[in-house]
Amino acid sequence: MTRLGTAILISLGAVALSLCVVPWSRWAVVLVIAICIWTGFRRSGAFNFHWIDAITAALTGIYIWFATRPGLWEWMNWQPSRRDFFFIWGARARLFLDHHGIDFHYLQHAPNDLAHPDYPWLWPLTIDWTAILFGWNPRLAGVIGAVFGVALLLIVRELFADELGNRQAALATLSCIGIALPLTAGFAEAPYIAYSASGILLLRRRSSPAAGLILGFAALTKNEGLALIVAVAVALVLVGRSLRPLWPAAALAGAWIVVRAWLGIPTDLFAGDVFGRLVIHITYPAALAQGFTGSTMDQPWFFLALAIALLVAVRDLRKERFMILVAAMQVAFFVAAYLLSPLDVAGHVVSSWGRLQAQLAIPLLFAALAAGRASGAAADLPR
Amino acid sequence: MNVMRGLVMALLVLTGAAIPAAEWLTAKPAIDREHAALRDFIVALGPLTHPGERIALIVPVEDRDQDTLGYRARYLLPGRIIVLDARGADAVAYWRVPPPPGGHRQAVAEGTLVR
Numbered sequence: 001m002t003r004l005g006t007a008i009l010i011s012l013g014a015v016a017l018s019l020c021v022v023p024w025s026r027w028a029v030v031l032v033i034a035i036c037i038w039t040g041f042r043r044s045g046a047f048n049f050h051w052i053d054a055i056t057a058a059l060t061g062i063y064i065w066f067a068t069r070p071g072l073w074e075w076m077n078w079q080p081s082r083r084d085f086f087f088i089w090g091a092r093a094r095l096f097l098d099h100h101g102i103d104f105h106y107l108q109h110a111p112n113d114l115a116h117p118d119y120p121w122l123w124p125l126t127i128d129w130t131a132i133l134f135g136w137n138p139r140l141a142g143v144i145g146a147v148f149g150v151a152l153l154l155i156v157r158e159l160f161a162d163e164l165g166n167r168q169a170a171l172a173t174l175s176c177i178g179i180a181l182p183l184t185a186g187f188a189e190a191p192y193i194a195y196s197a198s199g200i201l202l203l204r205r206r207s208s209p210a211a212g213l214i215l216g217f218a219a220l221t222k223n224e225g226l227a228l229i230v231a232v233a234v235a236l237v238l239v240g241r242s243l244r245p246l247w248p249a250a251a252l253a254g255a256w257i258v259v260r261a262w263l264g265i266p267t268d269l270f271a272g273d274v275f276g277r278l279v280i281h282i283t284y285p286a287a288l289a290q291g292f293t294g295s296t297m298d299q300p301w302f303f304l305a306l307a308i309a310l311l312v313a314v315r316d317l318r319k320e321r322f323m324i325l326v327a328a329m330q331v332a333f334f335v336a337a338y339l340l341s342p343l344d345v346a347g348h349v350v351s352s353w354g355r356l357q358a359q360l361a362i363p364l365l366f367a368a369l370a371a372g373r374a375s376g377a378a379a380d381l382p383r
Numbered sequence: 384m385n386v387m388r389g390l391v392m393a394l395l396v397l398t399g400a401a402i403p404a405a406e407w408l409t410a411k412p413a414i415d416r417e418h419a420a421l422r423d424f425i426v427a428l429g430p431l432t433h434p435g436e437r438i439a440l441i442v443p444v445e446d447r448d449q450d451t452l453g454y455r456a457r458y459l460l461p462g463r464i465i466v467l468d469a470r471g472a473d474a475v476a477y478w479r480v481p482p483p484p485g486g487h488r489q490a491v492a493e494g495t496l497v498r
Contacts, residue, residue, distance in 0.1 A: 059404050066407035168392065175395035178403025183410065301398040309391045365395070372388055 001047055002202070005154030006210050009198055011036035012148065012191070013217035016125035024100040029132050048161065052170035059177050060150060067142025067185035085186035088116055090138055093127035097136060108263055118267040120256060122220040123188040138186065145190035149180035152194040156180075156362060159201055163370040172369050178299055179361045189355055192222040197362040199249075200326055203232065204366075207245040216252030223267060224330070224359065227337075229253050231329035239322050269340045281339045288338055291349025298354045299361075306365055313372035320367035327360045327367075 015032050022028040066072070072082070095103050102125075107117040130140040153173055160169035180197075182189045195218035202211035215232060219225030229249045236243055260267075281288060297303050310317070317324055334356050341348045 055400075059400060062404055063407055066410065072410075171392050171396055175392070175399035178399045181403070183403070183406055299398065299403065301402055302395070305391070305394040305398045309395060312387055312391055365399075369392075372391075 001154045001158035004041070005151040005158075005198065006202065006214070007040040008147065008151035008154070009194060009214055009217070010210065011040050012126060012144070012151075013122060013195070013214075013220070014040075015129050016122050017217075017220070019125045019129060020102065020121075024097075024128075024132055026132055029129050048166050050166050050170040052167065052174055053157070056153065056170070056174045056177060059174075060146065060153075060181065063149070063177075063181040064143060064146050067146055067181075068139045070139070072142070072185065073138035082184070082186065084184070084188075085138075085141070088119060089123055089188055090127070090141065090186060092119075092121075093124035093131070093141070094136065096121075096124055097128050097131050104263060107265055116268075117265050118223065118260060119188075120220045120222060120225075122217060123191050123222075126191065142185040145185055146181060148191045148194035149177075149182075152180045152198055152362070153177065155198050155201060156366065159204075159366070160369070164373050168369075168373075172365070175302075176362050176365065178302060179358050182355075182358060183298065184355065187355075188222050189358065192218060192225065193359055193362070195221055196225060196228055196359055199228075200232065200323060200363045201366060203236070203245060204320075204322055207242060209245050209248055212245045212250075213248040213252070215246070215249040219249065219253040220256055224333075224356070226253055226257070227333035228326075228330060231326050231333065234329055235322050235325035238325055241322075268342050269337055272342055274340055277342060278339050281341075281345060287345040288349065291338070291346035292353065294346065295350045295353040298358050303357065303361070306361060306368065309368035309372070310364065313368045316371040317367060320371045323363045323367040327364050330360055 011033070014036050015029065018032045019029075022032060095106060099106075102121060126144060127138075127141045130144055131137070134140060153176060156176055157169060157173040160172045163169070164172060179193060180190075182193065184190075195214050199211045199215035199218055202208050202214065215225070215229055217225075219229055229246065232249075233243055233246055236246070334353075338345055338349055
């Protein structure tokens with residue numbers, strides 16, 4: 001299951017990345033997909049199915065129904081809550097598709113405050129290879145987003161089973177579904193959550209280059225992925241582990257930074273008077289505080305439950321210090337980004353904080369449940 | 384402790400699976416009726432353009448935010464809309480995109496196509 005989920009994630013990223021070099025034709029995409037299937041998919045280990053997994057599968061079906069509702073992709077009806085798809089991710093995918101490649105001219109000339117040309121390309125390119133195969137249909141973005149979520153659920157299912165036993169693992173995986181399959185269908189959240197959470201979880205116990213590659217894809221999906229690689233590297237050092245598995249992540253992230261610099265696309269966080277903004281936001285923190293108090297979580301009740309789970313396991317969380325360190329550093333990077341923000345800080349926090357928290361939810365949930373399992377009374381958990 | 388962990392797991396399943404599933408089933412759009420006419424106008428522009436041709440859309444300077452007509456137009460007709468902000472006689476290219484060879488046609492938001 002872990003192997004299958006990993007192969008799906010790597011294949012999705014590799015096919016999208018191949019569009020940077022191969023012709024934008026159906027045959028080229030089919031060939032790349034065939035190569036990915038041939039090289040990446042091996043026989044997975046036996047899956048110990050539990051009837052609770054059927055509920056997870058059924059809910060995934062409901063999500064796909066939701067994510068492919070025709071009206072959901074009608075910009076006029078859903079614009080206020082789905083702006084990021086229509087004006088950033090979907091618009092860019094369609095622009096690239098019309099251009100039969102990455103439209104560097106557009107990226108170099110569109111103003112950052114509206115079009116965010118510094119946002120990575122992997123998600124629009126993922127939408128594009130589905131469009132090359134099946135024609136332009138935004139609903140495919142909903143389907144492919146669900147595939148990302150399913151890959152993540154396959155990975156967490158087996159990793160939970162290693163820690164909790166089969167029934168608890170099935171329940172824990174079920175509880176991840178709202179995060180793995182977010183309401184923001186078509187945004188880059190689903191692929192980013194799949195890449196980032198999988199990368200962190202796969203590195204939790206083992207030094208896997210596949211995890212490094214997946215973290216590299218996270219950096220090519222959203223800019224938070226760049227900070228995540230740094231957070232993971234620091235956490236690995238702090239827990240006394242080798243940085244070697246991160247080389248694919250460093251290579252991909254480095255390539256992205258070089259390409260972005262070569263094209264002259266600065267990220268708006270580092271444009272203009274960065275130090276001046278930092279000083280102002282630290283000196284007058286009221287705007288930042290106003291943003292945090294005014295922001296809404298995507299899944300508030302789930303985060304309350306997660307906080308309770310972390311509290312219950314708090315004595316044993318040190319056993320999961322790698323993931324706790326990664327999460328803590330990511331939060332610190334988020335706050336640092338807000339301090340450097342060239343936008344209205346309160347508005348920036350309100351519009352993004354809820355989604356950013358979701359990126360860390362599954363690693364934190366895993367840490368809470370695995371640490372709780374590791375406590376003295378763990379043996380009495382029903383399997 | 385076992386009971387506590389069972390309760391936590393039940394809470395996690397309720398909030399992490401049941402509530403999101405209810406949201407998927409009940410999600411409703413926030414209809415943006417004020418822009419319905421605008422959408423129709425932009426869609427109507429589609430057949431007027433030829434593949435590879437670009438049209439320029441003039442929007443007032445004060446509309447330069449995420450909700451502008453031009454920004455929406457880019458989703459509907461990507462690569463075929465250039466948004467200009469009209470600052471008097473010399474409209475400044477909003478996206479700083481130079482006109483394609485042979486110049487471009489201009490359209491104004493009210494629906495008049497200006498060649």
